[in-house]
Amino acid sequence: MKPAKFDYICAATVEDVAEVLGEHGADARVLAGGQSLMPMLSMRLSRPQVVVDITRVPHLDGMRIEDDHLFVGAVARQQSLAGVADLATRFPLLSQALPWIGHYQTRVRGTVVGSLAHADPSAELPLCLVAMNGEINLRSPRGSRRVRAEDFFKGTMLTDMADDEFIQSARFPVAKPTDRFAFREVGRRHGDFAIVAAAAVRDDTGIHVTVGGVNDVPFRRRFDGLEVHDIGDAVSELAAELDTRSDLHASAALRRQLVRSLASDTLKEVLS
Numbered sequence: 725m726k727p728a729k730f731d732y733i734c735a736a737t738v739e740d741v742a743e744v745l746g747e748h749g750a751d752a753r754v755l756a757g758g759q760s761l762m763p764m765l766s767m768r769l770s771r772p773q774v775v776v777d778i779t780r781v782p783h784l785d786g787m788r789i790e791d792d793h794l795f796v797g798a799v800a801r802q803q804s805l806a807g808v809a810d811l812a813t814r815f816p817l818l819s820q821a822l823p824w825i826g827h828y829q830t831r832v833r834g835t836v837v838g839s840l841a842h843a844d845p846s847a848e849l850p851l852c853l854v855a856m857n858g859e860i861n862l863r864s865p866r867g868s869r870r871v872r873a874e875d876f877f878k879g880t881m882l883t884d885m886a887d888d889e890f891i892q893s894a895r896f897p898v899a900k901p902t903d904r905f906a907f908r909e910v911g912r913r914h915g916d917f918a919i920v921a922a923a924a925v926r927d928d929t930g931i932h933v934t935v936g937g938v939n940d941v942p943f944r945r946r947f948d949g950l951e952v953h954d955i956g957d958a959v960s961e962l963a964a965e966l967d968t969r970s971d972l973h974a975s976a977a978l979r980r981q982l983v984r985s986l987a988s989d990t991l992k993e994v995l996s
């Protein structure tokens with residue numbers, strides 16, 4: 725199948741992107757790495773009148789540390805994370821999750837921000853952004869605004885972005901030396917989206933687990949005062965709170981079991 729007819733606009737500036745979105749709203753789609761958009765266009769699951777290519781906009785491909793955050797521009801590629809200095813110590817969760825995001829070939833094209841905008845409930849980067857308390861910077865003809873990760877994801881492929889907004893950048897906080905992080909995922913094959921993924925974080929505010937692949941958005945749960953001997957009960961409570969459903973990839977019962985197992989492993993790791 726081929727995409728339905730659309731107009732292609734190659735934006736030269738951030739203002740160009742805002743202008744196109746301001747004019748066409750929901751009839752326009754931003755093109756970043758194209759790893760999700762192109763298949764959706766080809767299958768006619770998405771039929772925009774206008775596609776605005778943001779990959780030639782100067783300075784949107786940057787990744788830099790600024791104010792204790794990793795600042796990721798809208799067209800910085802997923803694989804570029806591997807080149808961030810001291811990724812494993814400053815951003816342990818991103819370092820652990822990166823190899824699970826598709827394949828090397830898709831990571832070289834796919835952007836970090838494109839994955840956040842796409843908001844697939846099984847994608848690793850939205851889960852990381854929520855677990856790390858990150859932020860999204862949105863831009864539109866009306867100006868800019870910042871949204872916390874936990875307020876950004878609203879449903880399956882549904883976000884807080886208005887029709888005339890796009891993501892200009894995302895920010896992931898640098899880990900403190902005392903923070904602990906653990907990530908686990910089960911997928912059907914290497915490079916597939918997660919059937920279930922879990923990330924545990926222990927920082928100076930407490931302990932929490934974020935689960936992806938189950939609810940419509942990454943689900944974060946705090947566990948105050950948790951000790952190793954409480955983990956069994958804690959993960960059973962967590963599995964019961966989640967909206968586990970059966971689909972082509974796994975039964976609800978298998979998903980619940982995976983939540984218990986992955987959450988338990990990650991919690992043991994951050995508590996050890």
Ligand SMILES: Cc1cc2nc3c(=O)[nH]c(=O)nc-3n(C[C@H](O)[C@H](O)[C@H](O)COP(=O)(O)OP(=O)(O)OC[C@H]3O[C@@H](n4cnc5c(N)ncnc54)[C@H](O)[C@@H]3O)c2cc1C
Nearest residue numbers: 754756757758759760761826834835838839841847891916
């Ligand atoms: C074989 C294969 C395996 C994959 N496996 C995984 C996996 O295991 N885990 C995973 O997470 N992903 C996986 N993916 C998807 C991949 O990570 C995509 O790269 C990602 O979902 C989208 O990023 P992109 O830059 O390609 O965005 P695009 O495809 O260009 O865009 C995706 C959507 O986001 C919108 N968008 C993009 N950028 C912006 C922006 N700045 N502002 C507003 N809207 C924007 C687009 O309009 C579109 O609706 C896989 C893809 C393939 C082809």
